[in-house]
Amino acid sequence: MSNYSIGxxxxxxxxxxxxVREDGTVVGRERLATQEFTIVDKYLDAMVAAIxxxxxxxxxxxxxxxxxxxxxxxxxxxxxxAGTANLPIKERIPLKEMMEKRFNVxxxxxxxxxxxxxxxxxxxxxxxxxxxxxxxxxxxxxSGIVVDGKLVHGHTGNAGELGHSIIVPNGRPCxxxxxxxxxxxxxxxxxxxxxxxxxxxxxAPLSDEQRKSLxxxxxxxxxxxxxPIACKAYDTTAYYxxxxxxxxxxxxxxxxxxxxxxxxxxxxxxxxPLRRYFNENLLFLYKDKVSLELSKLNDNNAAILGxxxxxxxxx
Amino acid sequence: MSNYSIGxxxxxxxxxxxxVREDGTVVGRERLATQEFTIVDKYLDAMVAAIxxxxxxxxxxxxxxxxxxxxxxxxxxxxxxAGTANLPIKERIPLKEMMEKRFNVxxxxxxxxxxxxxxxxxxxxxxxxxxxxxxxxxxxxxSGIVVDGKLVHGHTGNAGELGHSIIVPNGRPCxxxxxxxxxxxxxxxxxxxxxxxxxxxxxAPLSDEQRKSLxxxxxxxxxxxxxPIACKAYDTTAYYxxxxxxxxxxxxxxxxxxxxxxxxxxxxxxxxPLRRYFNENLLFLYKDKVSLELSKLNDNNAAILGxxxxxxxxx
Numbered sequence: 001m002s003n004y005s006i007g008x009x010x011x012x013x014x015x016x017x018x019x020v021r022e023d024g025t026v027v028g029r030e031r032l033a034t035q036e037f038t039i040v041d042k043y044l045d046a047m048v049a050a051i052x053x054x055x056x057x058x059x060x061x062x063x064x065x066x067x068x069x070x071x072x073x074x075x076x077x078x079x080x081x082a083g084t085a086n087l088p089i090k091e092r093i094p095l096k097e098m099m100e101k102r103f104n105v106x107x108x109x110x111x112x113x114x115x116x117x118x119x120x121x122x123x124x125x126x127x128x129x130x131x132x133x134x135x136x137x138x139x140x141x142x143s144g145i146v147v148d149g150k151l152v153h154g155h156t157g158n159a160g161e162l163g164h165s166i167i168v169p170n171g172r173p174c175x176x177x178x179x180x181x182x183x184x185x186x187x188x189x190x191x192x193x194x195x196x197x198x199x200x201x202x203x204a205p206l207s208d209e210q211r212k213s214l215x216x217x218x219x220x221x222x223x224x225x226x227x228p229i230a231c232k233a234y235d236t237t238a239y240y241x242x243x244x245x246x247x248x249x250x251x252x253x254x255x256x257x258x259x260x261x262x263x264x265x266x267x268x269x270x271x272x273p274l275r276r277y278f279n280e281n282l283l284f285l286y287k288d289k290v291s292l293e294l295s296k297l298n299d300n301n302a303a304i305l306g307x308x309x310x311x312x313x314x315x
Numbered sequence: 316m317s318n319y320s321i322g323x324x325x326x327x328x329x330x331x332x333x334x335v336r337e338d339g340t341v342v343g344r345e346r347l348a349t350q351e352f353t354i355v356d357k358y359l360d361a362m363v364a365a366i367x368x369x370x371x372x373x374x375x376x377x378x379x380x381x382x383x384x385x386x387x388x389x390x391x392x393x394x395x396x397a398g399t400a401n402l403p404i405k406e407r408i409p410l411k412e413m414m415e416k417r418f419n420v421x422x423x424x425x426x427x428x429x430x431x432x433x434x435x436x437x438x439x440x441x442x443x444x445x446x447x448x449x450x451x452x453x454x455x456x457x458s459g460i461v462v463d464g465k466l467v468h469g470h471t472g473n474a475g476e477l478g479h480s481i482i483v484p485n486g487r488p489c490x491x492x493x494x495x496x497x498x499x500x501x502x503x504x505x506x507x508x509x510x511x512x513x514x515x516x517x518x519a520p521l522s523d524e525q526r527k528s529l530x531x532x533x534x535x536x537x538x539x540x541x542x543p544i545a546c547k548a549y550d551t552t553a554y555y556x557x558x559x560x561x562x563x564x565x566x567x568x569x570x571x572x573x574x575x576x577x578x579x580x581x582x583x584x585x586x587x588p589l590r591r592y593f594n595e596n597l598l599f600l601y602k603d604k605v606s607l608e609l610s611k612l613n614d615n616n617a618a619i620l621g622x623x624x625x626x627x628x629x630x
Contacts, residue, residue: 130470131469131470131474145566145567147467147469148465148467152462152566153568154446154567154568154569155444155446155568155569155570155604155605156568156600156604157568159565159567159568160565160568161598161600162565162566166482166558166561166562166596167481167484168484169482169555169558176599177599178596178598239484240484243481247480247481250474250475250476250477250480251460251475251477251563251566251567252460252566253467253469253470253474253475254470281481283476283491284491284492285471285473286471289470290470
């Protein structure tokens with residue numbers, strides 16, 4: 001008989017639940033529309049029903065635990081903090097306490113980027129590594145840092161916000177209210193901005209309409225096909241991200257850094273310049289000792305696997 | 316009967332040895348001139364003799380362990396790496412192995428900045444904290460990072476090189492061969508450079524001779540007395556250091572950051588602008604949750620205490 005756990009990935013649009021076998025197979029999935037729920041109890045009831053449905057469908061009588069990845073969550077308190085921007089429920093959601101009551105198994109809540117790092121450690125490329133960093137590129141930039149086999153949570157419970165490391169003093173304005181965060185140069189939005197600026201520099205400025213409809217996916221596809229403006233945009237992305245990742249190495253000297261998320265689909269158009277700038281900016285002590293890799297997890301399952309992994313590492 | 320340990324601080328000029336009581340009192344000290352030793356065995360013999368002398372002088376029959384803080388040392392291998400710039404001995408020095416044979420007690424070797432962080436944790440202001448960072452300002456900038464009560468050594472054994480985090484892309488050239496490291500703006504040398512530039516900007520450029528003889532101590536004393544050029548130099552120092560320390564918080568969310576070393580003797584001339592820039596650059600998640608403090612260790616004893624602390628934490 002195999003062991004199973006539940007991974008839940010809470011996002012602003014969807015809440016994805018998966019039944020995960022201990023070998024990292026996502027056996028079954030359920031999905032809730034996050035925006036439909038404005039009352040905590042109703043939201044919880046729906047998650048409980050979805051979990052029971054999965055267990056019934058796949059004839060699983062017992063689960064090892066439940067891991068939940070969610071934005072703005074507090075690992076130590078096992079909750080989503082009040083006022084989380086993307087959720088319709090604005091009050092504090094004490095997920096750990098409520099779910100443990102219902103299922104009587106360990107429940108671990110952590111932020112989505114930390115969950116991804118757990119997933120990489122338990123099921124992906126970081127297996128067996130004592131020290132690694134996982135970076136999720138998307139609307140923002142998230143990170144999860146593993147030191148001595150454990151995720152770094154810090155004094156506050158929300159350590160690991162490398163996306164908000166300032167890489168350019170007085171640089172681009174960031175959604176966090178400050179300036180020059182790496183997120184403003186290497187997130188999906190940052191990459192679009194790099195494209196807009198590259199187009200202007202190269203004498204082919206975009207119209208307002210073109211700017212508005214531009215997506216990071218378009219830039220990535222164009223770069224993969226060798227479009228010079230898109231390649232320049234990715235080169236700028238890689239320049240700043242390579243420097244920021246080299247800085248991160250100074251902190252914890254990891255064996256590897258893993259990258260995941262939409263913008264990494266550009267593949268070598270991102271990774272080729274990124275490896276170059278990363279190695280150029282790496283302190284001599286760490287030369288040839290830190291590898292830079294794409295996540296080994298399947299994009300479709302990464303968030304659920306990461307969440308499911310949480311309960312294995314904590315038990 | 317009290318417990319005692321030995322702390323050894325290896326520097327390019329002196330090798331300082333101290334007999335330390337477990338309450339953090341440095342009971343006795345010995346000093347060797349590092350430059351006199353070009354042969355590993357002779358150097359080791361002299362250290363052993365100094366330790367035996369201390370034990371005899373203070374009637375101590377048994378020591379708990381020996382901690383050694385040294386530049387370019389490898390914690391995992393317990394050695395000083397071959398080719399360390401400031402030492403006359405150029406071969407690898409396997410201190411742990413050699414000292415354990417002589418004394419049959421645990422010996423821990425770590426770099427000097429890590430030793431300082433240990434010292435702050437065991438005997439100083441970080442006592443009882445699970446997460447802290449200690450920054451040593453001097454000729455360079457060193458750092459020791461404590462996560463979950465343990466020092467971060469990373470995959471390579473030499474994690475925690477925050478002094479070489481790039482804070483200004485394409486900034487000042489650094490001794491490490493790269494550009495824009497925080498060390499080039501906030502080390503003793505960096506502060507002198509800030510002074511030279513401030514003097515020029517303020518219409519009072521220094522002569523070549525004045526530049527050559529300028530010391531960080533002079534700048535610090537002038538700043539403490541309100542000299543506008545020196546204050547401007549410290550403001551620049553604080554601007555970049557505050558930003559770099561706010562970036563470090565993103566990593567491990569410590570409860571406090573401690574500063575030590577020569578440039579901190581400027582006191583409030585450094586700390587006042589540093590607190591301001593640090594708080595301005597701190598991500599909203601960490602506002603009012605991380606304190607910035609001067610080391611609580613006595614400057615004269617800090618290095619020996621840090622080294623002595625190493626053996627307590629490891630045992």
